[in-house]
Amino acid sequence: MSHRLQVLAAVKAVIANALPTCEIVGLTNEADRPLRISPLDTIVIRDGDPGEPAIDLSPPAYHFDHSIPVELMTLASPNVDMRERLDQRAGAIGAGIASDPFLAGLCTFIDVTALEIVDAVVPGGASQLVGQFEIIASYSTSSPLG
Known part of the structure; x- marks a missing residue:
């Protein structure tokens, strides 16, 4: 498994641990929003964009700042203000990331x-509030495809 996929899997695990009752879906840019929102809330994680790497030439090292979009749907x-609930969900993810900002050594930093x-x-045409933010995973590989 490539380093990029390992980072995405680790990000998904952090979010799943931070919000164990939520439905976690995604990790593909082509995927549409889910056709329904889980009664326990739905979190959509997308592949994102690793961007153009900074390159060290000797030995070759490729440094990425991978932007991983996250959508929170509730x-x-x-009884509950939607903005407050989205803020609580985002705060739980932020706390999970802050507890291991290196993803067990996969990243030089994650923010x-x-x-x-x-x-x-x-779906159904109703208006809904959605929380959006990006996780920025900084990591290095020995190959731009690794």
Whole structure:
């Protein structure tokens, strides 16, 4: 398994551990949003973009800042403010990342961007608030394909 895929799998594991009751889907840019939101909330993780690497030539080393998009979707509830719930979910993921910012040695560092809450249309045509942010995983490999 390539280093990139190992990092993506580790990111998914961190999110699953931070939010064990949520449905975690994704890791493909071609995947549409889920056709339904789980009653326990749905987290969508995408492959993202490793970007152009910085390169050291001797020995060859490729340094990536891989941007991994994450979408948080929650169902409306009369008892819970959706913005607050999205913020809590994002905070749990942030705490999971902060507890191991090196992904057990897979990354030189991992960080997150700020949470953005946007309106989105969910199946059925209803408007829904969705939280979006990116996880930035910085890592190095000996091959641009590794």
